[in-house]
């Protein structure tokens with residue numbers, strides 16, 4: 001998948017299963033289940049033990065999933081919760097990331113980091129922690145493909161959705177305009193996703209609500225259904 005087709009995909013409304021809550025011993029099998037159910041965006045959470053306390057996966061996980069995801073016509077949406085992302089984005093691009101989203105709080109070099117991703121032909125996103133005002137993106141957002149509004153504090157799956165998030169999503173959508181896809185991440189399930197959709201979000205990351213269930217395919221479909229006709 002090229003950056004152009006990833007950008008086209010991001011123009012739609014999608015649920016992005018987050019592998020953070022998957023069984024890593026059966027990773028390809030679990031990703032296969034949600035791809036078969038129709039998922040077109042697979043979300044990979046990268047944590048460095050500094051920007052957020054846990055350590056998760058690196059470029060090897062991206063390259064391990066690349067072929068399977070591309071064969072399904074889907075994309076890998078890499079969410080970097082790491083300090084100084086400008087030092088690492090090239091590794092994730094080489095591994096096959098179709099979009100890379102890094103945190104505004106993690107670097108003083110937001111525009112430079114975004115440019116590295118863009119020059120490689122991938123989609124670029126900037127993420128905001130719950131305590132970061134949307135205005136932090138005022139001067140850069142319209143140049144990006146994605147704006148990620150964290151709807152929990154980053155670092156862990158299975159947390160409770162922050163209730164004030166839909167209002168923030170609405171402010172973010174107004175700021176970035178239609179050409180930028182607003183993504184929400186954290187505590188997303190069939191009850192919380194619709195309020196974010198009504199506020200203008202188009203990409204819905206869900207980890208525990210999909211992979212911490214007995215039937216990830218069915219759980220994926222339930223969230224997709226909840227945002228479909230809104």
Ligand code: DX5
Nearest residue numbers: 018154155157158187207208
């Ligand atoms: C949290 C990660 C999320 C996480 C969401 O810091 O960025 O992508 O997987 O998990 P749930 O959907 O379980 O809140």
Ligand code: ZN
Nearest residue numbers: 045079185205
């Ligand atoms: Zn994430």
